Amino acid sequence: MFLYHVEISTTDEKNLVAVVIADSDDAAFKYAQTLAKRQFSPSQEIKESTIIEKKYLEKGRGYVFQTLE
Amino acid sequence: MADQQQRPWESDKSKLSAFELTKLDREGLSIIETIRERASQGYSAFSEEDLVFFKWAGVYEQKPKGEGHFMMRVRIPGGILTSEQTRALAAISRDYGRNVVDVTTRQAIQFHWLTTQSLPDIFDRLEQVGLFSYQACGDVPRTIVGNPLSGIDPHELIDTAPLVEQLEKHFLLNPEFDNLPRKYKISISGNIYNTGHAEINDLAFTPASKVIDGEERIGFHVWVGGGLSAKPYLAKQLGIFVLPEDVVRVADGVTKIFRDNGYRQKRHQARLKFLMADWGPEKFTEKLLELIGSLPEQGKDRTDGWNAGYFTGVHKQKGDELNYVGLLLPVGRLTAEDFAELADLTDRYGSGSVRTTNSQNIILPNIPDEKLESLLAEPLLQRLTPFPRTFVGYAVSCTGNEYCNLAIVETKARMLSIATWLDEHVELDTPVRLHMIGCPNSCGQQQIADIGLQGSLVKTESGTVDAFDFFVGGSLGPDAQFNSRLKGRVKADRVAPVIAQLLELYKKERLAEEKFHQFARRVGTPRIQEYFSDVIASVSAS
Secondary structure, eight states: OEEEEEEEEETTSOEEEEEEEESSHHHHHHHHHHHHHTTSOTTOOEEEEEEEEEEEOOTTOOOOOOOOO | OTTSOOOGGGSOGGGSOHHHHHHHHSOGGGHHHHHHHHGGGOGGGSOHHHHHHGGGGTEEEOSSTTSSOEEEEEBOGGGEEEHHHHHHHHHHHHHHSTTEEEEOTTSOEEEEEEOGGGHHHHHHHHHHTTOBOTTSSSSSEEEEEEOTTTTTOTTBSSOOHHHHHHHHHHHTTOGGGSOOSSOEEEEEOOBTTOTTOGGGSSEEEEEEEEEETTEEEEEEEEEEOOBOTTSOBOOEEEEEEEOGGGHHHHHHHHHHHHHHHSOOSOGGGOSHHHHHHHHHHHHHHHHHHHHHOOOOBOOEEOOOOOOTTOOOEEEEOTTSSEEEEEEOOGGGEEEHHHHHHHHHHHHHHSSSEEEEOTTSOEEEEEEEHHHHHHHHHSTHHHHSOSSOOTTGGGEEEOOOTTTOSSOSSOOHHHHHHHHHHHHHHOOOSSOOOEEEESSTTOTTOGGGSSEEEEEEEEEETTEEEEEEEEEEOOBOSTTOBOOEEEEEEEEGGGHHHHHHHHHHHHHHHOOTTOOHHHHHHHHOHHHHHHHHHHHHHHHHHO
16 A cells, blocks of 8 residues: 555646555546545546655655645 | 663654664564575565565565565675676576666666575575675665776776775674664765765765875765755765775764664654754764764865766776776666676676676776777677767666556666667767656656656546656766756656757757756756746647
8 A cells, every 4th residue: 555645737727736545556546536626616627647656655654745835 | 682782772762763663672684594594485474574674685575565576686895796796696687586687876786576485595696606685775884885997997096995895894794783773875986086976875985185294195085964865965075084094984983973863763864864964064073083083184175077977988997008898788777698798708808807887887897908809899799888879878767667666657668768769869979867767766866867857657638648857957076966857747758859859958058068967057947947848838739
């Protein structure tokens, strides 16, 4: 099982980051897109999803992202 | 462990990660005996914890995890091998590793596809020829990187081969250093072109001189706290001059400081670079001198550039009597048969020595003038050529998702195909170093490349494709600097033409003698970004 870092861009040029637990790249895309869609209005669509990194799922693993100033 | 004196980091266990607590109760190197005892029972005889400690024996589980196949890394101190050792390595690959031999960016040799059952025999075969996989991975001092031309180098101030041997003897299987906070990489080189890549090692020695008692002495300056991975740092120079006879004493002291003061709470912040970032070189120097006694202050730095570890071609050795022939291994991989044949060639034409470089290539040293022509006519040298084309000759890649569990994309074959395409389509008189990595962990040293390429996996409505982020302007040496990321991701099948377009800009706007990384820094990332954005927009539209 891996912890995935996935970037998602939408048709209206919004960019999101999803962190999901999955056992394959395909599953990671699916879970990330499902999670992301919950943040959208119905008119928004996912344009592109990108797996940037995966790590073994272990206690203490994670990703750090800088917040907007 | 009850009768053992408490180690400095044991006093506050709240500052230890879960794995550090495990390391307190388990001597890492004991896994070698465990493997020997249980290997015949197969993969299932080992616990998950055992498999983590396999690293101390130089063995990693390869992709797909859980199916019982392993990668093994073999230490090649200073990159110097005898023909007998080369044959032994080739035979291991042939018998157990599906004929694959990789040369790594730290001069080591890697095998793939090994099973647990094969490991004891491989350990034995290696030991019989004086080689070891032990401590090639894990939280220990790794193989010592050295100048692959030690002893024959017209550009070295001092032959460092004996010092590599002393360091190897001091650190290999030394229980004092079998539990460091994290991996620990040492390099030493007397070459004035930084062949040891000093700035990206935890501890590095580079050539220096100093007048002591009226006499100019050749010695070393010391660099501490470099490393790549997702958070790269360039090593800092300490304020000392080290004579050759003090090298092991200094290495011992720096390593003890790391062992006793390095961070053990979070593994991703445990490398020596984080301690150096907090302490700074002045405090580190002070602590070192407290521990090992006084040393002369810094002398004159004698590093004069960076050759990126490349030696391809035919070159005169020190003394002008013999030659060394630097061969290209495309992206560092060759077959067991070819490796064995290199051993035969060095016996026939040279002195029975094969050398590995940290640019993932091979050197055959000590070739007399009268044998050169015949050696160069050998069929193997038509494939592993000493005269590579511009791009294939300077292309580096990590292992990629063929064997690595964490890589997102394939890299080795792709890097080779991109470099080959560039050689066929771009005329360029200056080498451009291309490095490709399959994830952000930097095994292919992307950050020091002229053009670095980091893989990702992109899913769109039309399907899933590999894609790459671009980084420009990295180098080591006197103008060491990591490269800068460009915004915009390029699909894998468009990477080569996009690089070609970037090189058109370089060719058009470079100054005389200006290398790509120098050009990228002079014109600045905003200028290259503007051009790059236009290129990828046009490539996407086409």
